[in-house]
Amino acid sequence: MLFKKIKHFILLNKLLKNKFLLAISGGVDSMVLLNIFNKIFNNNNISVAHCNFNINKSKINYNYNLIYKICYKNNINFFYKQFKTIKFSKIKKLSIQISARILRYKWFFNLKKKYNYDYIVLAHNLEDNIETFFINLFRKTGLYGLKSIKKFSKNLLRPLIKISKNEIINYAIKNKIKWINDISNLKNIYLRNIIRNNIIPNIFNNLYKYNIKNNINNTIINLQLEYNFIKKSINYFKKKIIIYDKNNYFIFKIKINKLLNLKINYYNYLLYKIFYKFGFNDIKIFNKILNINTGKFFLSNNKIYKIIKNKNEIILIYNVKKKINILIPKIGKYKIVNNLLINLKLIKFNNKIINNNKYICLNFNKIKFPLYIRNWINGDYYLNNKKKIVINKIFKKNKITSFEKNFIYLLLNNNKEIICTINKIKIINKNYLNYLNNLLIFNFNETK
Template identity: 85%
Template sequence: MLKKIKNLLLLKKLLKKKFLLAISGGVDSMVLLNIFIKLLNNKNISVAHCNFNINKSKINYNYNLIYKICYKNNINFFYKTFKTIKFSKKKKISIQIAARILRYKWFINLKKKYNYNYIVLAHNLDDNIETFFINLFRKTGLYGLKSIKLLSKDLLRPFINISKNDIINYAIKNKIKWINDISNFKNIYLRNIIRNKIIPNILKILYKYNIKKNINNTIVNLQLEYNYIKNTINYFKNKIIIYDKYYKYILKIKINKLLNLNINNNNYLLYKIFYKYGFNDIKIFNKILLIKTGKYFLSKNKKYKIIKNKNEIILIYNVKNKYNLLIPKLGKYKIVNNILINFKLINLNKTIFNYNKYIYLNYNKIKFPLYIRNWKNGDYFIYKNKKIVINKIFKINKITSFDKKFIYLLLNNNKEIICTINKIKIINKNYLNNLNNNIILFFNFN
C-alpha cells in the first residue's frame, strides 16, 4: 500500500508539493498521516483537525492522538471548533452537510493563506462506492454518478482506489492507533444506511461477483465519459457564448449560432451551460426557443434571470436596474457598464463639427449639477409644446425591452431630460447649440 501511494505521487509529480492533510482521527486519516510522514519531508506536511462539537465524549481523544503525532514529527497542526448544530439549524440543512460546508471552507482558507498545493483527504474506495449509491438514489446525472475524483483543483484523494479492508490491515500491521466514530454506526443518515445495510446485503447476495471492483470500474468509466462530454460541451460553448466586457449581462447566446451547430438536443447543451447558475430544470430549455421576446425564467434561488431577446438568450443578475450619478462640473466621467463620457467647452473658431460622433449642447442652457440615470417607462420631454415620449422612439428604432433597461439619460439640474448617452441618440433640441453661444461638447466613448 505504501508503494502504491508512492507510485501515485511520483506519477503525478507530487512528492515535492506542499500538502494540508485533513485528519479526523479515524483509521483512514491516521493511515494517511502515517504514509505521508514516511514518504514526504515533514516540512511539506501540515495537519488540519476539526471539532464539530457533536460527539463531545470523543473530542479530547481525537485531538490528543493527532496532536502528539504532529508534535513528535515537527508537523504544523491547525485546530478549529465549529458550532455545527447552530449552523445547520440556521441554514436548514442536515448536520452532515453543515459539517462538510464548514470544514471545506476552513480547509480552502488555510490552503490559500499558507500556499499549500493540495488539501489531502482520506476518502477510500468504499467511500466512493457509497457516494455512487447515494447519488443513484437522488435526482442526479452523470456528474453525480461519476462520484469522487482522485485529483481536482484543490483536493487530492490518494486512497480513492484502495479498499477499507486494505487500510485497516495496514493500520494493524503498522500498529497505528485510531478512534472509531460511533456516529458511523447509527443508521440515521443515508450514507450510514448504504454503508451498514445496503452494500453488505448486496455483497452477501452477489457473493460470486467481485462487486466492489466492478462498481469501481464502472465509476472509472463514468468519469472518462463525463470528461469527454464535458470537453465536448466546452468546445460548443466556446462557439456560441458571448461574455460582456461592459457587465450589462453575464453572457448571451445567439440563437442562430446555436442552431448552426447542427447538433441534436440543443436544449441539453443550454441546460449544461446554465445549470451552474441554478437553472436545473431541463424543461426550461425545451421552451426557451419558443417563447416571445421579453419573456424570462428565474433561477431556483432567484439570483439570475434568463431573458429571450429576439435572436438572443441572455443571462443577467435578477436585480432592479436603478442608476443615479451626479455630474457636478465639466470633466470626464466613467459611469455604469464602463461608459466613458466627457463634458468640455470648445473653441468655435477651431472646431470641425462631427455630429455623428459628438453631441454639442448650448452651455448657457446647461445648469450644473447634471444627473445621469437609467431610462424609465414614461420618460419624456417637451419640445415646441409637443410631448416627445422616448419609448415611442425606442419602438420606431426597434430597441428591445432588454436593451431599454441599459440606456442612460442625461438630465439638467431641474431633472429635465437633455439626451440619451448610449445605444441610440435622442436629443432634446431645446438644448442644442445655435452656434452663437459658448458650446459644451459631450461625447461618448462606448
C-alpha cells in the same frame, strides 16, 4: 502492499516535492493516511488539520488527543479548529452534515492559501466512493453526480480512493496504528449512514458472487471517463458559440444562428450544460428558449441570474440591474461605465457639428450644473409644450428591446429634469435645443 501503492501513486504523479495539508479525523482511514505520508515525506512537506464540530456532548476530544500526540512526536505542524456547527446549520437552514462540510472545507482552503500548500489530502476510500455513487443515484443528479469522487479535484488529493476498507484496516492492525471509531456512523439518521449500514452490505452479501464492489468501481471509472469526454466536447462547442462581454453589460451571449450552424441534434442539452452551473437545472427551459419571443426570460433557482431572449441571441445577465448614478459637477471628461466615456465641451455655434450624428448639442444657457446621469427607468418622461413625452414609447417605436433598455442612460439637469439620452438612441428634450446660443456638446458614440 498498501504503502507501495500510495508511494507508487506519489511517484507516478511527481508529488514528492509538494506541500500537503492532511485532513485527519482520527478514524482508521485518516490515521493510515497520516502514517503513510509521514513515512514517505519529511515533516516539512506535511501538516495536519483536525476539526471539532462540537456535535457530540463528550467534553473530552479523544480524537484531538490521539492526533496531537502523533504530530508532536513526529514534529508535524498541527492545526486545530472548533466549529459551532449546530448554530451554523440553524442560521443557514442546512443539515448538520452539509454544515460541517462547508465549515471544514472553508477552513482547509483558508489554510492552504495562507501557508501555500499544494494539496489538501483527504482519506476517502473505495467504499466512500461507492456510497457517494448510491447517494447521488437516489437524488436528482446526472452524470456529474454518478461519477462520484475523483483522485484529483480543485487541489484536493484522495490517494486512498481505490483502496478498500478491509485493506486499510489490515494495514492499521499490522502497523499497530491507533484509531478511534466514530459512533455517529452507526446511527441511521443520515442518508449516507443508511446506505453504508443497510443498503450496501445487503447488496454485497447477497450478490457476492458477481464481484459487485469491483464492478461498481469500474462503472464509476467509466462514468468519469465519459464525463470528461462530454465536458471536453461541451467546451469545444462553447468556444464556437459563446461571446463574452468585456463591458459588463452581460456575462455572455450565444448567437442562435451560430448555435444552429453546429448542426447537432441536442441543442437543448448543450444549452442546459452551459447554463447549469448558473442555477438553471431544468432542461425544459432549453426546450422552449429557441421559440420564445424577444424579451422573454427565465430566472435561475437562486434568483441571481437571468437568461433573456433578445432577437437572435440568448443572453445571460445578472438579475439585478447595475444602477448608475453619477454627478457631473462641471464641463469635462467622465467615465460612465467601462465602455462609455463622455466629453462635455462648450463651443460657439457650428453648423457642421449640429448636423453630425456623432454629437449631442444642447443650449448651454439652459444647463444648470451639477448634472446627473442615471439609468433609464420605466415611467420616465419629459414635457414638451405641456405634452408628456414618454421615453418608453420612443423605445418601442424604434424597436429597442427590453434587454437594451437596461443599458440606456439619461442626462438630467440639476432640477432632475430629463435632458436627453446619452447612448444607444438619440432622444433629446426639445426644451434644451436652441442653436443660436453657445452649445454644450458631447460625443454620442460608445467605445468598442
